[in-house]
Amino acid sequence: MNDLPDGIHDMGGMGGMGPVEPEPDEPVFHEPWEGRVYALRRLLVPWGLGGNWGSFRFAQERVPAVDYLRFSYYERWFTALVDVLRANGVVSETELTRGVADPEAPVPARRERPPRAPLGFGLLDFDVPARFRVGDTVRGRTVPPPGHSRLPRYTQGKCGRVVRDNGVYALQDTDRRGQQLGDFPQHVYTVRFTSRELWGARGAERDTVYVELWEDYLERA
Amino acid sequence: MAGSEHKGVGRRKFIKETAAGAAGMAGGAGAAGAAESAQERHEHDHDHQVVPDDIALRVRALESILVEKEMIDPAALDAVVDAYENRIGPRNGAQVVARAWTDPEYKARLLADGTAAIGEFGFLGAQGEHMVVVENTPEVHNLVVCTLCSCYPWPTLGLPPVWYKSAPYRARAVIEPRAVLREFGVELPDDVEVRVWDSTAEIRYLVLPEQPAGTEGLSEEALAELVSRDSMIGVARVAAPPESAA
The missing domain is CATH 1.10.472.20 (Nitrile hydratase, beta subunit)
Incomplete structure (x- = not known):
């Protein structure tokens, strides 16, 4: 499976x-x-x-x-x-x-809500501290746990810069059986990666990729 | 509840009726036998590996089961299909773009808070709850993709086209956006920055394309006619009208 x-x-x-x-x-x-x-x-x-x-x-x-x-x-x-x-x-x-x-x-x-995820989908009016600030350099974590995740493989281990804090959302990850883990409300950041960082020589000098990533997916670089 | 209405219907009667139901659905003699062998085949398969052959039949079966259980109202299904076939589509996004082209204050609001500004038209709802609008300029070209699945701003663009959900677009848009754009007929000089937006979380993106030269005098309605779906995904430019209507 x-x-x-x-x-x-x-x-x-x-x-x-x-x-x-x-x-x-x-x-x-x-x-x-x-x-x-x-x-x-x-x-x-x-x-x-x-x-x-x-x-x-x-x-x-x-x-x-x-x-x-x-x-x-x-x-x-x-x-x-x-x-x-x-x-x-x-x-x-x-x-x-x-x-x-x-x-x-x-x-x-x-x-109205599936079990173990009462916060559902969407921006939350929660006061959760942000680990990262706009301008910080972050790295996509490697080897996410089994189950559903929204951390693309191509960002794993790659460094990018936080360009926007989108506010607090519930994590949508699941366990390996497809059950949502829980809510884990946290900040979702838009992270700007350069094409060169992601793809090396295959990238283009000026090009960039913007990815929205939950805080759990990131570490300080 | 469906369960209480059917109280007293025994298991044997259920099986007898269902065999007849399957035969009726498949529309011919021998269909019940076909259904049996299909069931046998599925029982040999493992979970999650059911190849959806006869998919139209299976979808109809699922629908009628859920209707029978009173979980789904068929009229509500019709209404959802009708909404996306006839009302919720890229004409909505085109109105937003045309307003931004003709009203600088609206454009400023749209770029500062896409959700609120799009909300002025009422184009919010499922998969349009958190909108960010990115502007194409002579220096920057924006392109939207969802590499993990098919995230797309439904209220402004409707449901995504097959190519947007396809493996080639999802795989290539992030690594070679210029090659993808070239296939769509958009050639970008090296000094233009290509920004690819991968919709991995809950923000949905709308590209504000560049207004074609010579269309400055056109009305909002006439401009909206020019704006294509592809230009709001970022894989096309907006073409000027064939004859200089301005």
Whole structure:
């Protein structure tokens, strides 16, 4: 099972992916089922089943690498959605195969927030001290723990400068089973990395990459 | 609750009905058998490795199960799809850009506090809660990506195009943005700084493109018509209208 943060989804800087292929006059949804998958996921938020971005993203990240690359975007969403619903006991494989609800299966209680993450998503009005200030040089931590993380591999061990403190947000990381760890409210910083620091000779002299990073992902450099 | 309505329906009746349901959904004789073998196949798979063959059928199955459990209202699903197909899209962002081009005070507010200024249009909500607007100038070109997944400002740009969510764009935008831009037809001189914004946390970015020369006299509405989705992601410039309408 993929449970490491730097899996196939962590794509920044990878080679071999080929050209970007824009589609002229692309529709919002290519097939009606894509729209249904998107809408189902949105409407399951009040049930505490879709609102946890960490768990939902991790469910996508656990799709094996070969499938991750082969699946269309909404195939991945559907796979992840079913994964989350099955893990929470909302639907069974038998129900999915037969296409009908099992009347004996209990319906989950509606809850606005997933367990262990009552702060959810979004800017928090919390007075948490900031470890770093604008202008500080910081380094992306190496080897993040198993589970979902928002620390891209290409920033790990690289130095950048804090250019903005975005305020306090709940950490969205999960454990290796996809359960959100808790809230751990902390500052999220926008860190400016030079292209040369990230990519060496392949970088461009003037270019920069700006990444938003939770405080736990950073150390003083 | 769905559970109480179905009280008294036994397990055996459920299985009998569900077999009929699956047959009806697949629309033909032999479909029940196909469903059985599909189930068998899935049982042999491990968790998280279910290849979504017949995906339209499986999505329909999931929808009807959740409707039956009274967790989802099908009309609400229709409304979400309709909103993103018909109302929430890049025309919203284009209005923001056109206002910034015509109203310097609005532009100053937009660059100082994107969320508040975009909120003046009401274009906030899911994935647009915390907006930062970055301005393209002759010296700086901004480009937005989400290398880890598909983060994108839904209220101003709608849902992202396939290429934005694709492996090539996510992999390459941070390491060779100039090559990616070239493929989109944007050639940048070496003395322009390319700033790539990787949307890894909860900020969402909108690029304020440069106003094309010769369009200064156009109305806000006419300018909004010129602003493309791609220019607000940062992979295109805004082209002047074909005939000098100014």
